[in-house]
Amino acid sequence: MDTPLKELLSYVTIQHLKNEITGVHHQHNEGHCNIYDDITSTPLGGSPNVEYLTSLLDGDFKQDRDHLYRLFQNNEEFDEPFLTEPGYTNYKHRERTLIASKLIADQEIVTLEDMKNRPDKFLAWFETISYADLSVSLKFAVQYNLWGGTILFLGTEKHHSKYLSGIQDCTKLGAFGLTELGHGSNVNGLETTATIDQDRKEFIVNSPTWTSQKYWPGNIATHGQFCTVFARLILKGRDHGVHAFVVPIRTPPLSGHPYGLPMPGVEIRDIGLKSSFNGIDNGGLLFKQVRIPLDNMLDRFSRVTESGEYESTIAPNRHFGAMMSVFYIGRLCISVLCLAAAKTAVSIGLSYSHNRKQFGEPGKPEQPIIHHTTQQRRLLPNLARCFALDFAHKLVILTNTMDLKHSYSSGLKAVGAWDCFSATQLARECMGGQGFRLSARVPVLRNHLEVGLTGEGDNTILCQQTSTDKNKFKNY
Amino acid sequence: MDTPLKELLSYVTIQHLKNEITGVHHQHNEGHCNIYDDITSTPLGGSPNVEYLTSLLDGDFKQDRDHLYRLFQNNEEFDEPFLTEPGYTNYKHRERTLIASKLIADQEIVTLEDMKNRPDKFLAWFETISYADLSVSLKFAVQYNLWGGTILFLGTEKHHSKYLSGIQDCTKLGAFGLTELGHGSNVNGLETTATIDQDRKEFIVNSPTWTSQKYWPGNIATHGQFCTVFARLILKGRDHGVHAFVVPIRTPPLSGHPYGLPMPGVEIRDIGLKSSFNGIDNGGLLFKQVRIPLDNMLDRFSRVTESGEYESTIAPNRHFGAMMSVFYIGRLCISVLCLAAAKTAVSIGLSYSHNRKQFGEPGKPEQPIIHHTTQQRRLLPNLARCFALDFAHKLVILTNTMDLKHSYSSGLKAVGAWDCFSATQLARECMGGQGFRLSARVPVLRNHLEVGLTGEGDNTILCQQTSTDKNKFKNY
Numbered sequence A, B: 001m002d003t004p005l006k007e008l009l010s011y012v013t014i015q016h017l018k019n020e021i022t023g024v025h026h027q028h029n030e031g032h033c034n035i036y037d038d039i040t041s042t043p044l045g046g047s048p049n050v051e052y053l054t055s056l057l058d059g060d061f062k063q064d065r066d067h068l069y070r071l072f073q074n075n076e077e078f079d080e081p082f083l084t085e086p087g088y089t090n091y092k093h094r095e096r097t098l099i100a101s102k103l104i105a106d107q108e109i110v111t112l113e114d115m116k117n118r119p120d121k122f123l124a125w126f127e128t129i130s131y132a133d134l135s136v137s138l139k140f141a142v143q144y145n146l147w148g149g150t151i152l153f154l155g156t157e158k159h160h161s162k163y164l165s166g167i168q169d170c171t172k173l174g175a176f177g178l179t180e181l182g183h184g185s186n187v188n189g190l191e192t193t194a195t196i197d198q199d200r201k202e203f204i205v206n207s208p209t210w211t212s213q214k215y216w217p218g219n220i221a222t223h224g225q226f227c228t229v230f231a232r233l234i235l236k237g238r239d240h241g242v243h244a245f246v247v248p249i250r251t252p253p254l255s256g257h258p259y260g261l262p263m264p265g266v267e268i269r270d271i272g273l274k275s276s277f278n279g280i281d282n283g284g285l286l287f288k289q290v291r292i293p294l295d296n297m298l299d300r301f302s303r304v305t306e307s308g309e310y311e312s313t314i315a316p317n318r319h320f321g322a323m324m325s326v327f328y329i330g331r332l333c334i335s336v337l338c339l340a341a342a343k344t345a346v347s348i349g350l351s352y353s354h355n356r357k358q359f360g361e362p363g364k365p366e367q368p369i370i371h372h373t374t375q376q377r378r379l380l381p382n383l384a385r386c387f388a389l390d391f392a393h394k395l396v397i398l399t400n401t402m403d404l405k406h407s408y409s410s411g412l413k414a415v416g417a418w419d420c421f422s423a424t425q426l427a428r429e430c431m432g433g434q435g436f437r438l439s440a441r442v443p444v445l446r447n448h449l450e451v452g453l454t455g456e457g458d459n460t461i462l463c464q465q466t467s468t469d470k471n472k473f474k475n476y
Helices: A003-010 A014-021 A050-058 A062-074 A090-106 A119-129 A134-154 A157-168 A316-325 A328-355 A373-398 A402-430 A432-436 A442-448 A450-454 A459-468 B003-010 B014-021 B050-058 B062-074 B090-106 B119-129 B134-154 B157-168 B316-325 B328-355 B373-398 B402-430 B432-436 B442-448 B450-454 B459-468
Strands: A174-177 A193-197 A202-206 A226-235 A238-248 A266-270 A283-287 A290-293 A302-304 A310-312 B174-177 B193-197 B202-206 B226-235 B238-248 B266-270 B283-287 B290-293 B302-304 B310-312
Touching: A050 A062, A050 A373, A062 A090, A062 A119, A090 A134, A119 A134, A119 A328, A119 A373, A134 A157, A134 A174, A134 A226, A134 A238, A134 A328, A174 A283, A202 A238, A226 A283, A226 A302, A238 A290, A238 A316, A316 A402, A328 A373, A328 A402, A328 A432, A328 A442, A328 A450, A373 A402, A402 A432, A402 A442, A402 A450, A402 A459, A402 B450, A432 A442, A432 B450, A442 A450, A442 B442, A450 A459, A450 B402, A450 B432, B050 B062, B050 B373, B062 B090, B062 B119, B090 B134, B119 B134, B119 B328, B119 B373, B134 B157, B134 B174, B134 B226, B134 B238, B134 B328, B174 B283, B202 B238, B226 B283, B226 B302, B238 B290, B238 B316, B316 B402, B328 B373, B328 B402, B328 B432, B328 B442, B328 B450, B373 B402, B402 B432, B402 B442, B402 B450, B402 B459, B432 B442, B442 B450, B450 B459
Parallel strands: A174 A226, A193 A226, B174 B226, B193 B226
Antiparallel strands: A193 A202, A202 A290, A226 A238, A266 A283, A302 A310, B193 B202, B202 B290, B226 B238, B266 B283, B302 B310
């Protein structure tokens, strides 16, 4: 285990946590709408050191987090009208999500390079955003981690200078075109091709079949101007495997079309209503012989020479894995998004359970339901689990090698997201009928956790992947 | 065990079911939108006798079921536009739900008396409706089981002749006013009072506090003209415990107000958006000294004499339990609603898994994902569980005594609904990203299953109740 985390954990003995956690509800009672007059707080016992516990979770980034909390509180763009307004459309939600994202980007708390150089800072920033509407944090997963990540990690200087600042300030919106309708988990089956036209010095990007349409990315259906398309590089009739290419999918903004119009040969589809994240414009993309300049190939690992020869610094059988492993930070972001949702849900469930009275000794007043063991056993272990998962994420960032980071983040995303889903669902059940209302947020958080079960790698498949990585763990 | 079910089960050996079930997908493939050209069916082996399996599930009511299926297929009122239309409001959904419910009532397949005399027929009818939009079946749970049930089971001839036909044809819509904002599971804490005014021969129904508002019933916020209000009967200053009273909450239809206007002294609230069942108009009700005739007391078990004396055929400590136990059919209805949702979800998950290809032997075509054990183990045990739960419901109906029926139906609702929730969630996860779209129905079915976890008695509490009933089981 890495030393800094070991040091951190040495402060946190089990007995210590037990004492602390039993009273952590103090943190969440303020501002709660209490239907009873006579409850102000109902501690179970213990004198928690809330500041200390908070500092464990905040890590080194309390200032960044507080800055964001103030932003959320002072801007109505962070309200969640889809919880209360009948007929609030996904179109409105998408616009609000973009405005909120731009507001956050304007704060310049992180840079895209922080994904590489300060992953701890980036992750703390991302987690904090995830306490607001989760569509906003997923918008950054799309814009920064995925679209930005392809430019930063797979591109070279010519791409960095052209795109990074526009990605950073959300003026150049883009998508991550990896999975296809027919090829989700099995990315080896990708069908999209990028064929070189040596005479015109262009690639021709093409979707040969219906199943080859790029499917699911956010920033497709409404907002995106660019897409990094993963396609088979075809050179002199030979398939060199999957490489990444920047393809403009919409024109720059036009009068009456603030996000431009689809580029010639690009067909854009809208995936429509989902069980959550309706602020994200997921879509499908089909390319009909779309031409792009040779420079649009993201050529950090591999390139095509002036004379049309293929060059790569990585063996073909390692090429795709190398491209993907740099995105471990994106997977960790989805993972902390889930954790933030679970923390929120468990906090709401605890707050409700301290304020809701039901049953009691015969002839005595009813008791807050947190006094019932059936509530405690569904909430408190998951409160502890939130702390454990939080520390686990901090551990993964401290890991030294890229291989381990990739492997840990994959396994943690899978196991953690399932835990978060179950914690959130139990909090929902602990809230009775009130947990059924959208305005309680908890059922909505539960639905958002779907992204942790399937997105950024299907959990079942990630577990298999992590377990086959077990040899890598032996030396640590 | 009762003989008919024993006979039924004797046909169903485990080996038999194994052989049958492995191919049951044949039943569901027709009409499925298949993105591949080369799959028509991909049996895992075995030659299922689909007709036989279907007959086990249909029971004696194939004709009723087929009639309803044709109705669903031929009327657009049974479409589910909230799955696909952005901004489809809960108000529109409520109107569509009512129209669909009236269409079903017009078929006159069941009568309210069937709840008592032909519970097997009633339950088969209710389950079949639950394959359509679940708001429609819940509308009947509200209108028939709850509002109708109070009149039928707790009322006497004068109430039957006045209300039953209008309840049956959905012209007299009503609600079930039991739980209060402050009193959900602990109904002993109910605060609403019905105080006799002996001079004017009236009851005065009153909500003394904010927490005493009747909270959650459907048919409140938009549609209901009546509510059966459970209130403490106060007679000459003495509290005789909770009894049931019919209270008109809206006027009859008026020009411009198709559902009338709130009656004087009745305050109606709208609970707003929920994670599902947005076709149901759940609401809150407050009564400010609302006067009703003495005849509006539902007096099957207890009554107030001409001279103002209280009479009851049941001991006070058994009174509330006796009133509630007659509603076991309502609980079974919620329970089969959950089962129908799980059957639908598992069927959709299986159909998808037979039609979706991913991975395969190197160099060979990709395989339908049902060939992967990770899919089989998440779907097939739950397919078997659907059959087991189906038979369990048929068993409970055949049980002889009311005590046992109440106890079994409570336990089955709790355990079954949790199973159905988990089966539906696993089907969702087995469908990858496609299971995230509302049009796939599965995530929506999952959300609807909340009603089985909390509604008609919180599952945790019902489990405790059923386990304390264990002495009743000893003699059977």
